[in-house]
Amino acid sequence: MLLTTSVSICLAQNRVTIKGKIVDSVEKTPLEFATVAVLNVSDSSLISYTLTKKTGEFELHNLPLQREIKLLVSFVSYKSYRKIFNFKEGGTNDLGDIALSTKMMDEVTIKGERIPVMMNKDTIEFNAEAFKTRPNAVVEELLKKLPGVQVNKDGSITVNGKTVSKLLIDGKEFFGNDPKVATRNLDAEVVAQIQVYDDRQNDPDHLVSETKVPKIINIKLKKAIKRSIFGKVFAGGGTRDRYETGGLFNMFRDTLQLSVIGLSNNLNRTAFSNEELYSQGGFNRSGGDALYNGSVNTGGRNWGGGIEKITSGGFNLNTDYGKKLKMNLLYFITERSSVGETSNFGQQFLKNDTTLLSSSRYSSRDKNYSHSVSGLVEWNPDTLRSLRYTPKFTLNSGNSVYDSFGSTDLTVRDTSMRERANESRGNNVNSTNSKSFSQDFYFNKRSRTNKGGSFTISHNLQINPSNDRGYNNNDVISYLPTTPSESQRQLAVNNRNGIAASINLSYRYPITKKLTVDIVTWGNYNRNKEQLLNFKRNDSTERYDILLPLQSSDLTRKQWNEGVKPGITYQLTKKISIIAGLNHQWQQIENNFSYSKLNQRYFFLLPTFRIEAGSFSLSYDKGIEQPWISALQPVTIVYSPLYSYTGNPDLKPTTNTNASLSYWAYNNEKQISFNAYLSYSMAKNTTVSKQTIKSDGAQTSTMVNRDGRPNINGYLSVGKQFKKTKDWQAGVSTSAYAYYGQNLNLLNDVEGWQKNLTMGISENFNVNWKDKVELNVGAGFREADTRYDYDDFKKVYTRNFNLNNSLLVRFPKKIIWETKQDYNYSSQITDGFRKGVNVVSSSLALQMLAKDRGEIKLTVYDVFDQNISVYRYTGTNSVYDTQNNTLKRYFMLTYTYKFNKLSTK
Structure with missing residues (x-):
């Protein structure tokens, strides 16, 4: 404590703090959300900034001594205030009231002056040039420097604690709902301004709660840039026959936008990640979820195991007819094949101290093809009317081969008795064909004479024919007289x-x-x-x-x-x-x-x-x-012989009762965001499975109605950013969640409640020093407990701990080193399955050519060769452990070339 106090005193003596109050020059009323910035006089770079409170007050800390700095105060429709300081001694300087007057028609804009942040009604506007980035930086690096903006490790973005639902380029949905292609492939040097506002595209009457509405980021390009072509091509090969290759091409021609993409790899991912392909080139300009509803198959099975190969390509064309009419056309074709292997171990606890132990192994080989065509017509004839029409058509076909082996043993608790009940083998060959057509229509007209009045009409149509054909060969060998083979x-x-x-x-x-x-x-x-x-x-x-x-x-x-x-x-x-x-x-x-x-x-x-x-x-x-x-x-x-099902025509519909409480807040001055959510639900006449499991493992089931018990969900997150210094930026966030639910179990004529409690907490910290060192540290813990309030059913619990860390260092001589770690540990995983998985990957890259457009990278995936997919889940008085095959360690050498041709003519 003494050391901390000494450091604080030392810093206070060597730095300056200024404070004051911004008011209207006539009414003397305080001005909230006025921008107060301190700039270097020599190069106009931003030193520090803040937004005023409701009282109009502001405070800026850690300003430099012995240097000319400019104080710039700005507010919409008011004249800006400017004053130059050169502080000789540390301490606090109270500037008192600073009065701003309304703008005059003959006001002259000072050339070269950059107002870093401006509140324009409900829109936050950031001047890109006021936030210095390294040469050849991408938009993601620019966003990380903006106040209130948080770019997460997976590339998702939040603004003031709210999720960004889409990213626009000059007001056009060129990059769809996921922003990563734009943020990681578009150079920051072409950006003039970044706007942030609420996503009210389908909510013009503001019916969605302010606590739940997401944000939109609009990237406005520099006016001098009339045409541009940008994208990248890459190719790489590695050990274990791993490879990747692909390219993307984007063209701006005033109102015409074209995107072409192609890729192939066997790395369980698309070449740009699922979300990047989804948004690249405006694939969501067609107005929907083309990738995630299966019409554009991009693979990406890292979450579930298996090894996947994907080859795909397509184009997206956007064109505007004036300022009122926008149109889009998308076509995509994909071929995907995968190989999976799964091991499963289950324990089903029955009455009379009997436990069923089931072991199974599965292998699968799948191949799928898909075609997708979709479009968009968007018409805004005036400020009061808007129309949007989105048709889609998809065609899918595929085949799969599935092999399985399983066995079930009977054991009696607290004894050494173990008896084989049955064994099963299966071989299934399936083929499938499906088509899908859908269309969405939306029209809204606001009243010209009655503010708040409006008329809306919306329509949806979906047609989904499909057919499957499967040959199923299954052999069941029973070792008990009660069940035949x-x-x-x-x-x-x-x-x-x-x-x-x-x-x-x-x-x-x-x-x-x-x-x-x-x-x-x-x-x-x-x-x-x-x-x-x-x-x-x-x-x-x-x-x-x-x-x-x-x-x-x-x-x-x-x-x-x-x-x-x-x-x-x-x-x-x-x-x-x-x-x-x-x-x-x-x-x-x-x-x-x-x-x-x-x-x-x-x-x-x-x-x-x-x-x-x-x-x-x-x-x-x-x-x-x-x-x-x-x-x-x-x-x-x-x-x-092991499973049968009986329907119940007397089932009644389920009535769900739901209640929720949400809280969201953001403190501009302290850059602190706070989110809290609590929900409650209750079901009447819920549909419940009634099961009978015999001692030989044979099962019968049907459905019945029962009234449910409450389900409660809770979530809490707090985040703080430190972005008011020139060289250092940091952020820290904490989130916690909890779920409590009660499910009714009807097993072997015993009826009772299964109580599930899941709790978790995660912590994340990131720091950036001069864009040369970026460190992200994340940790999380999750516990799930299952209890039964009847019979002698066994309590089941699972606990999981994870670490997600990354370090990026940009050395001199254009060398970049990056290392990532994903560590998961579960102590309750049964013997024979790996409890801890530590996946560490590292890469070393060398940038070359003009503006570092070329890059050669050596990657080592899973350095310690530990990657495996293992997880545990619970059922009706049962617990299961599952392990899947995954991508193992490989070395890969990849060359990437980024191109960005800008034309100001």
Whole structure:
């Protein structure tokens, strides 16, 4: 403590602190969010900055001595205040009130002066030139220097503690919803300004809570740049036959934007990462989730194990017709193949101290092809109307081969007894073909005469036909007299066809300045048809022509939903509003089974309620969930001697009751963000599986209704940044979460509650010194406990600890060294599975050519050759440990060339 005090006194004597208050020159009222910056007079580089409080007060610390510095105060629609200082002694200097006057028409802008941060209504504007970056820096490095902006290790971005949902280039969705391609491939030198504002694209009436609305980053390019071409090409080869190659090309031609991409590798990832390919070249300009809904298959299976090879390519074309009409066209083709191997060990605890021990091994080989075409038409004829139409079409085909071996043993607790119950072998060959068409339409018109009034119409259509064909060869060898051995040679043909269409109309009308009424009416239609035909092989003809009716089904569900929801919004005070509504919902359902029908009619009254109070949001609502049609069919399906299933036509719909509390706050002066979330849910008539497991491992199951117990979710995060010094930048964040839920188990005529409690905490720290050294340190701990309040079922718990660290050092002579570590440890993993996995990867790169456009890199993935995918999960009085094959250690040499051609003509 004495040492800390001495250092603080020393720093105070060698640095300067200034404080003051910004007010209006006429009204003498304080000005909140005025920008107060200190610049070097010699080169106009930023030394420090802050934004004023509600009281107009500000304070800047650690300013230099014996140097000319400029104090620059700016606020929208006011004249800027400028004053030069040269402090000779340390200490605190109180500048008192600084009065700003409104701008005059003849004000002259001082050439070369950069206002680093400006609040323009709800938009934060950053001047890129006020934040110095190294030569050849990319946009991501620029963003890391901006106040309130946090770039995480995975490339995701938050602003003032809120997630960035999309990144725009000059107001256009050129890089889709994920910003990483733009931030990691676009040079910072072409950026003039960065704007940050709320994502209200589909929420023009501001119905989404302020605590939950994400942010948009808009990168405005320098006006002098009329045309540009940028991208990169790369190729690499390594040990264990590992390789990667690819390239991306982007072209700006005023209103025309073109992106072409191609890649191939066997490294369990795309060449630019899943998210980078998703957003590269504006693939989301088509307005949707083309990659994540399967229409553009990019692989990336690091999370689940297996080794994957992917080859893909496509183009994306964007064009603007004037300032009102935007259009997009996307085409993509992908080939993906994967090889997976899995080992699994399970323990199922039964009555009479009996435990089923199951061991299994699986291997799979998959190959898939896909084509995708999508588009966008966006029309904004004026400031009051907007229209958006997004069609998509996908075509997928694939085949797979699946081999398995499993065994089940019986043991009696506290004895040495162990008896083999059965063994099984399987070989499955499957092929699949599917098509998908969807379209979304959205139109909004705001009232010209009544502020707050609006009319919205939206429509969605989805058509998804598919067919699967699989040959299943399964052999079950039973060692117990209660279960016979059996060999199955079957063909399964599954044809599915789904159609979903919806239309929504909403109208809002302000009655008074405080009261707005709205009415929403909607209707949708869903038709799902699934025909499953199982055939047994005829041993005499060796053809699959013997239909198995007990393993086949023909299901069709037609469902019509209509609803009317009147509601109100009442502005109690400037910061407090109440939003309430009552949803009247009608449902008509036709269920057609193979030999019977079931018609259902329902009417529901579902209230919604929300209170918005500044940083707080409290919400309450009810919802309805229908059971799957397969759970309703009144037949018993025998899948094998070890498993059968019986439907229950008496199942009722589930009513879910939900409540949540959110809090979000950000302190501009201290750069501290705070997020908290708490939710509660309760279910009535929830659908629960009722199981019977015999001592030989044979299982039967059905579905029943029971009322649920509460589920509670909680989340809390706190983050602070240190960005007010020139050479050093740092950030620290802490997050914690907890989940508590109770699930009803019905096992072997014993009914009771399974209580699950999961808690976790994570800590992250990052520091940057002069863009030469970047250190990121992360650690986390997670514990999951499962308890039972009935019978003698066993308590199960899992604990996991992880470290995620990275270090990047830019040496002289254009040498870059980077090392990453991902460490996971779980002490409860069963014997025979690895408890700790420490994956350390390192690379050494040499930059070359003009502006460091070329780079040759040597990478060592998994230095200690420990990578493996291992995890534990719990079930109904059971615990399972699973291990998958993953990418092992390899060495790779890669050459990358980045090109960026700018034209100012």
